[in-house]
Amino acid sequence: MNNEQQELLDEVFLNYWKKVSVNNEEDCLVKQEEGSFLKEVRVLYQQEFINKCKTNPEFSERWGLQIDERELSLEERRKLANYDSVFVSPMTVESWDRNNVPTKLITTTKITKIESYE
Numbered sequence: 001m002n003n004e005q006q007e008l009l010d011e012v013f014l015n016y017w018k019k020v021s022v023n024n025e026e027d028c029l030v031k032q033e034e035g036s037f038l039k040e041v042r043v044l045y046q047q048e049f050i051n052k053c054k055t056n057p058e059f060s061e062r063w064g065l066q067i068d069e070r071e072l073s074l075e076e077r078r079k080l081a082n083y084d085s086v087f088v089s090p091m092t093v094e095s096w097d098r099n100n101v102p103t104k105l106i107t108t109t110k111i112t113k114i115e116s117y118e
Helices: 003-019 046-055 058-063 074-081 094-099
Strands: 027-035 035-042 063-071 104-110
Touching: 003 046, 003 058, 003 063, 003 104, 046 058, 046 063, 058 063, 074 094
Parallel strands: none
Antiparallel strands: 027 035, 063 104
């Protein structure tokens, strides 16, 4: 993940952190204690928040963050490795792995939902 994506994640997570509250049933765990119900806020850690945005479209939309991951094809990895030159011997997938050529593409999008009625 690059710096720009990390800044975006930090911004959206901070917004989540500020707005999560006991007034929202989705943010709460409900505990029963001696016949009465108590609400307890369950605030997600940043990695939990990111994982939930990846796997739960409603949660992702609610907080305005979409994260998509996909594996790169061998052709995409070859292009990233910059071994297009005929003067360089072809590299193997194992050498790409040793040289940290990326294997995934992560796309992070800040969603702005606009609704209108006519």
